[in-house]
Amino acid sequence: MNGPLPDEMIPVRRPHFHVKASALYFLISRKPHTSLDDSEKAIWYAIDGRTSVADLRRRFAGLDKVLNRFASLGTCELPPTAFPSRRRRVLVIEPHMDDAALSLGATMWLRRNDCEFTVLTMAGISNFTSYYEVDRDFFDTAHVTSLRKAESALFVQHVGGHHITLDLLEAPLRYRNDRWTLDWFLLHRDAMWTLVARSPGPGELEEWTAALSRFFTRLDAEEIWMPLGVGNHVDHQLARDACLQILSTAELIKGRKVRLYEEVPYTVHWRGHADRVVAALRNAGARIEQHRINIAEAMTRKLELLSIFGSQFKLDFVKPAVERAGDEVLYELEVPPNKAIDPVSCYVDGDRVFDLAQKIGPWMRRHKSASMVRLFVNTPFGRWAQDMRLLLDLFPQARFEIFIARRRIVETDTLSSPRIRIRPVERGGWNSAAGRLLFSWPSPLVIVAGADKERHARWLSASCVASDSIVAPSLNVFTLALRRASAI
Numbered sequence: 148m149n150g151p152l153p154d155e156m157i158p159v160r161r162p163h164f165h166v167k168a169s170a171l172y173f174l175i176s177r178k179p180h181t182s183l184d185d186s187e188k189a190i191w192y193a194i195d196g197r198t199s200v201a202d203l204r205r206r207f208a209g210l211d212k213v214l215n216r217f218a219s220l221g222t223c224e225l226p227p228t229a230f231p232s233r234r235r236r237v238l239v240i241e242p243h244m245d246d247a248a249l250s251l252g253a254t255m256w257l258r259r260n261d262c263e264f265t266v267l268t269m270a271g272i273s274n275f276t277s278y279y280e281v282d283r284d285f286f287d288t289a290h291v292t293s294l295r296k297a298e299s300a301l302f303v304q305h306v307g308g309h310h311i312t313l314d315l316l317e318a319p320l321r322y323r324n325d326r327w328t329l330d331w332f333l334l335h336r337d338a339m340w341t342l343v344a345r346s347p348g349p350g351e352l353e354e355w356t357a358a359l360s361r362f363f364t365r366l367d368a369e370e371i372w373m374p375l376g377v378g379n380h381v382d383h384q385l386a387r388d389a390c391l392q393i394l395s396t397a398e399l400i401k402g403r404k405v406r407l408y409e410e411v412p413y414t415v416h417w418r419g420h421a422d423r424v425v426a427a428l429r430n431a432g433a434r435i436e437q438h439r440i441n442i443a444e445a446m447t448r449k450l451e452l453l454s455i456f457g458s459q460f461k462l463d464f465v466k467p468a469v470e471r472a473g474d475e476v477l478y479e480l481e482v483p484p485n486k487a488i489d490p491v492s493c494y495v496d497g498d499r500v501f502d503l504a505q506k507i508g509p510w511m512r513r514h515k516s517a518s519m520v521r522l523f524v525n526t527p528f529g530r531w532a533q534d535m536r537l538l539l540d541l542f543p544q545a546r547f548e549i550f551i552a553r554r555r556i557v558e559t560d561t562l563s564s565p566r567i568r569i570r571p572v573e574r575g576g577w578n579s580a581a582g583r584l585l586f587s588w589p590s591p592l593v594i595v596a597g598a599d600k601e602r603h604a605r606w607l608s609a610s611c612v613a614s615d616s617i618v619a620p621s622l623n624v625f626t627l628a629l630r631r632a633s634a635i
């Protein structure tokens with residue numbers, strides 16, 4: 148910033164830093180972010196998010212220079228304080244505490260003097276940080292939640308907005324809502340990520356919809372911006388599906404303009420998925436118009452705002468996808484849907500579910516009294532207990548033999564039953580496991596080999612010629628098809 152800082156400006160420290168000796172450190176980093184002399188240290192402690200520049204200036208000589216240095220190092224924010232009154236009240240619903248900034252940060256910045264934004268995060272309880280990716284022990288839910296709330300609050304301060312959350316658990320915590328240790332995380336990581344990329348499980352959509360409906364009864368906004376749920380992150384799917392449920396309840400929307408937005412960076416990695424969701428809305432009678440917002444003039448500002456979310460990503464990591472996404476995309480809902488939307492029609496793998504459901508219906512009817520069902524599963528489950536409960540219910544007389552990699556047995560402690568027998572497969576032992584299968588008594592057989600092993604799955608299915616087998620690309624598609632075919 149050139150020239151003296153405005154008197155009324157209130158500096159805010161970024162929430163990631165702490166002082167140790169004569170330096171600032173980022174969270175649990177062992178490397179100092181910057182060194183501080185005694186007067187800088189005194190100023191750092193005096194920045195409390197309430198005291199104005201004018202008041203601080205009375206106490207410290209050279210304040211402006213130090214604040215500008217803190218800001219340029221990304222340790223302190225200097226948000227504007229004055230915004231026009233009577234701006235249009237816009238509610239932005241986001242799945243996680245960063246999606247509004249990633250998807251709409253530039254649009255919100257460009258419209259900050261016309262719109263008073265309230266960002267509502269649905270998954271308001273989280274232990275996710277980018278430390279997940281570097282195997283560091285940083286999983287305290289209360290600490291991470293407050294850190295992420297502070298980041299979101301800082302972001303909305305720049306656009307003169309507000310941030311609020313619903314108390315819904317983020318997906319990793321729905322895998323296990325407890326204090327994680329690094330050892331536990333390393334054992335369960337694959338299964339947890341599998342859950343994150345599955346579609347909503349039983350009861351989840353109901354819970355998210357109920358929480359959003361309760362919020363809507365006290366809503367004060369003229370416009371509502373909802374996520375399209377682009378990609379396969381279960382929380383984005385849940386946020387979208389809950390919003391679609393709200394749309395079908397006319398009195399919750401009454402008279403408010405509704406827009407839907409494409410999530411960045413998902414829209415870069417899942418090209419065409421937004422079109423699929425929009426088509427599902429149109430098929431249900433909605434009239435919906437796309438508006439692309441050219442954000443070229445605000446891209447630099449958007450990236451600066453994104454750098455606030457230091458617990459989630461380094462800017463270098465997210466910048467290429469944000470730049471590749473370019474425009475921010477909003478869809479104006481001119482006429483809401485007049486029919487219910489089948490959530491599966493919005494899923495990225497929805498067509499595969501519809502296809503498999505056709506085949507699996509007759510297979511289920513042939514084997515509803517089977518005494519043995521075998522599963523050969525080459526992926527983590529992510530939802531072992533729910534998946535097995537479904538199978539136990541659908542095949543009430545069957546015992547189950549589950550062939551599963553030994554290292555993936557960790558997640559099976561969430562449900563055990565005398566009817567379930569686990570057959571561990573050693574690393575690289577798939578051929579011998581397949582051999583055991585070939586020479587065992589024929590039974591209904593389910594083969595879930597994972598996306599890159601579908602040829603192997605078909606080979607195994609053809610080899611086990613006496614067993615009536617179903618090949619599924621994933622447990623997600625398999626269980627959705629099962630539920631659909633059995634209508635439970």
Ligand SMILES: [Zn+2]
Pocket residue numbers: 242243246380383
């Ligand atoms: Zn998200």
